[in-house]
Amino acid sequence: xxxxxxxxxxxxxxxxxxxxxxxxxxxxxxxxxRRILLYRGSLLRLQALGVKRVYSYTLGSETGVSAxxxxxxxxxxxxxxxxxxxxxxxxxxxxMETIFHNNGNHNIIVVGRGNIGxxxxxxxxxxxxQINIVATFDIDPSKQRIRSDxxxxxxxxxxxxxxxxxxxxxxxxxxxxxxxxVCDQLVKYGIDGIVNFAPVILKVTDDIIVNNVNLSDEIxxxxxxxxxxxxxxx
Amino acid sequence: xxxxxxxxxxxxxxxxxxxxxxxxxxxxxxxxxRRILLYRGSLLRLQALGVKRVYSYTLGSETGVSAxxxxxxxxxxxxxxxxxxxxxxxxxxxxMETIFHNNGNHNIIVVGRGNIGxxxxxxxxxxxxQINIVATFDIDPSKQRIRSDxxxxxxxxxxxxxxxxxxxxxxxxxxxxxxxxVCDQLVKYGIDGIVNFAPVILKVTDDIIVNNVNLSDEIxxxxxxxxxxxxxxx
DNA sequence: TTTTTATAGTTATATTTTTCACATCTAATG
DNA sequence: CATTAGATGTGAAAAATATAACTATAAAAA
Numbered sequence: 001x002x003x004x005x006x007x008x009x010x011x012x013x014x015x016x017x018x019x020x021x022x023x024x025x026x027x028x029x030x031x032x033x034r035r036i037l038l039y040r041g042s043l044l045r046l047q048a049l050g051v052k053r054v055y056s057y058t059l060g061s062e063t064g065v066s067a068x069x070x071x072x073x074x075x076x077x078x079x080x081x082x083x084x085x086x087x088x089x090x091x092x093x094x095x096m097e098t099i100f101h102n103n104g105n106h107n108i109i110v111v112g113r114g115n116i117g118x119x120x121x122x123x124x125x126x127x128x129x130q131i132n133i134v135a136t137f138d139i140d141p142s143k144q145r146i147r148s149d150x151x152x153x154x155x156x157x158x159x160x161x162x163x164x165x166x167x168x169x170x171x172x173x174x175x176x177x178x179x180x181x182v183c184d185q186l187v188k189y190g191i192d193g194i195v196n197f198a199p200v201i202l203k204v205t206d207d208i209i210v211n212n213v214n215l216s217d218e219i220x221x222x223x224x225x226x227x228x229x230x231x232x233x234x
Numbered sequence: 235x236x237x238x239x240x241x242x243x244x245x246x247x248x249x250x251x252x253x254x255x256x257x258x259x260x261x262x263x264x265x266x267x268r269r270i271l272l273y274r275g276s277l278l279r280l281q282a283l284g285v286k287r288v289y290s291y292t293l294g295s296e297t298g299v300s301a302x303x304x305x306x307x308x309x310x311x312x313x314x315x316x317x318x319x320x321x322x323x324x325x326x327x328x329x330m331e332t333i334f335h336n337n338g339n340h341n342i343i344v345v346g347r348g349n350i351g352x353x354x355x356x357x358x359x360x361x362x363x364q365i366n367i368v369a370t371f372d373i374d375p376s377k378q379r380i381r382s383d384x385x386x387x388x389x390x391x392x393x394x395x396x397x398x399x400x401x402x403x404x405x406x407x408x409x410x411x412x413x414x415x416v417c418d419q420l421v422k423y424g425i426d427g428i429v430n431f432a433p434v435i436l437k438v439t440d441d442i443i444v445n446n447v448n449l450s451d452e453i454x455x456x457x458x459x460x461x462x463x464x465x466x467x468x
Numbered sequence: 469t470t471t472t473t474a475t476a477g478t479t480a481t482a483t484t485t486t487t488c489a490c491a492t493c494t495a496a497t498g
Numbered sequence: 499c500a501t502t503a504g505a506t507g508t509g510a511a512a513a514a515t516a517t518a519a520c521t522a523t524a525a526a527a528a
Binding site: 264266300302306316318 | 487492493494495496
């Protein structure tokens, strides 16, 4: 058998060959845009502290980015400051909102009301960022007795809620074994953006945005860096 | 006033100027190494399924990476396969362990036994990765009544535990307002690697590794990509 | 009003990362 | 046992990203 262009891939499990539909997992925002997100987070915090104006190097050190990089990023998105007095915080935030087309709240849902799902449901930093968790779902009906501001529904009501709240983005916080299943279901119901906390890389078609967040990897990379203790490579 | 080389940065809060000690926040593993981590996660899962052998494009599609990239990455770390039959899963995992100098378990601690802290304490994917949470800490003494495999201590016992278990890496899962404080304390006690879940960029000296994980950013970047719905830039 | 100066904005350069193309190898096949 | 299909391995080109160096500007000082 020959592939002109690889469309399907296969794995060998106990000498049986299984095919996996070929897929693209992409979201990785451009580095610069990702940093704009970072700057915004910082600026919102500074604003809450009453800070009115920042300089490129202020914001840089606040976010762990060089001053040149900050200016470069701003330049890329046509964000202008005052050539002596830095940038006005409120203006900066405003400009960033327009970059992210932030027209009001974004309704999202969380599937899986286990540890991570509950963390997210109770996380209060989302409000400031206009991220609005409208519902959570879990197969386990006992979870519905959880007392919380954010309701827990059974999986059956997923489609209904997605439609009602015009949800486009969902968070997957279920065990790895069922993550792909949940993912497929979500896509079927019209979700086109997924943040996946299950330690699996989800398989989706090109038109779906997936961001896989792997907690183990985040921790392991630090453990690794630490183990190098100021040595050679990086 | 003039800076020869910027050592300190300042912000203006209600027309008062505050100085912030200048700092480097770095961890961002080389992209290729980060992917090695990704491959390993996938391989461990495949191994558990009984998969004995993979090809560059199998592993690639499994992890959302191109086959060429997989091979290039392997080449960079001198991982060799069989030029017809792909790679043996067990051998690959072994080679990756040596890259990460994985000599046994890594003891870590979690500070903050709130939502995220508890998630991490109950997260059972760490065992496989030889990440071993030896203790969690919280200011709130009532948290100590939590029934769980992983103990909850008051902050006072932090130094003792760090020393006893030779902990070098810690996770910060406390509210943003106290994160920097906790960070400074940890560093004082000899921690040199930190994974920070508080939505603040921590300020540390050059010798400390920090990995800031911002959940809002992860979600927002998906929301942003979705809002573009298959358009121009990326 | 002129000069100075600190900072923004931009262009040029360097580095990193990815992609491409192809040479190389090895297990199967006839 | 030679042939070949289907993989790996890698060097070179391209693209993306980061850094550095420089120019322009506006505010403050003289």
